[in-house]
Amino acid sequence: MRYAKCIIIPDDEGLHPVDRRIEAHPDISRDLLHNVNLLADETIVTLYQFTGDRDALKSILEDSSRVRKYQLSGVDDVIHAYIHVEADDRLVGLLSMLTKFEFIFDTPLEFTRRGGLCVTMIGDVKSFQKAVPDVPDGIRLKLLKTGSYEPDTDRLYSQLTDRQQEILRTAVDMGYYDVPRAVTHDDIGEELGCTGGTVGGHLRKIESKLLSQVVP
Template sequence: MEDVRSRSPKRVQGNGDPREVWIDGTLVATQEAVHYVNLLDDGTVVGIVQFRGDADRLTTIEDESPEIISCTVTGGETWLAYLHYEPEEFETALYERIDTEAVSIDWPVVETADGLRLTLFGKDAALRELTTDIPEELDVTLKRAGEYQPDMDDPAEQLTTRQKEIARAALAAGYYDIPRRATQRDLAAELGVSRGTIGDHLRRIETKIIRSVIV
């Protein structure tokens, strides 16, 4: 396990602090955590990011930043933005390296004034290979290395073993990709259960995770 700091995976900010999103000279939202990022087959990226601020105004980022393909948000004081965007070259290289080296990210990832703080876990050799071959555009600092200790406050820890299995299958199949590459019927056939059972599991999974983040 390694704790590292690097630049944010998506820079929609504009006034110095990497956590802040500014539109037309106005502070619209402040980023609090990155809950998921995935590099799609077409080279674009989807991510789920937690913000505090004006959710409705953030959706206009599509008009301000050409690289943002779409932005949808949930409601509440602290809310989630689902971003679909064109990544910079160094981002693509980083995500591809993580996949190649069989290294995983311990979500959520937290943005700080110094950059993005993330925990990677995997075999020592894979972690060393990754950190020595990170793109030059990323300014990376290794903060700590040692045995992996899962965060019990992680929303995923609230899921049952079966729910985790279904969530992983849904992610792997592309159920949460844009456009969606798998349906509930596809997941039901893969896991050998009814479509209604899959739908019920997914609703319970999404409810647990969203409540753990928002409430």
């Protein structure tokens, strides 16, 4: 079993008008795309993870005629969003290509800082080359690497934002989780150039996010 890791790079129109509006909002960050499915009627259902202003996100979803329905959950500024949208030709074309060549995504999919979507596609290695001509106009695939596929042992860690990963790595490296504890929030904050309160807030969110998925 093989995989190809690549970045999906859309043009200025984005992958879908609703996604483009969310991306452009200054108070909403697209963190992860946990799932995306093309239905038989060529509508699309997605499961996003956002960080930011919940009311701003609701306003975008309610104002769009392309959104059939949505549901939001999560705590604080972390938002999980189930969104069912009307089809967009380029996204339908991309998902149809994946079905045609029998690819599956290794989820979650990660958004890049430049607006792309980093994906790992699992399938037959020969199909990767055959699929390139079927990529819809306005979308470019940048291949990062290929290899033999093994399940991602860093799945939980990958669900954290870049800033959360940085804070958690620093806390572990400095001994915050040692017994006895070697450093305080203030020590970590001094290392990262922020306050101890900021560090404590991030660590509580990180622990809530990870432990809620570990404990049955």
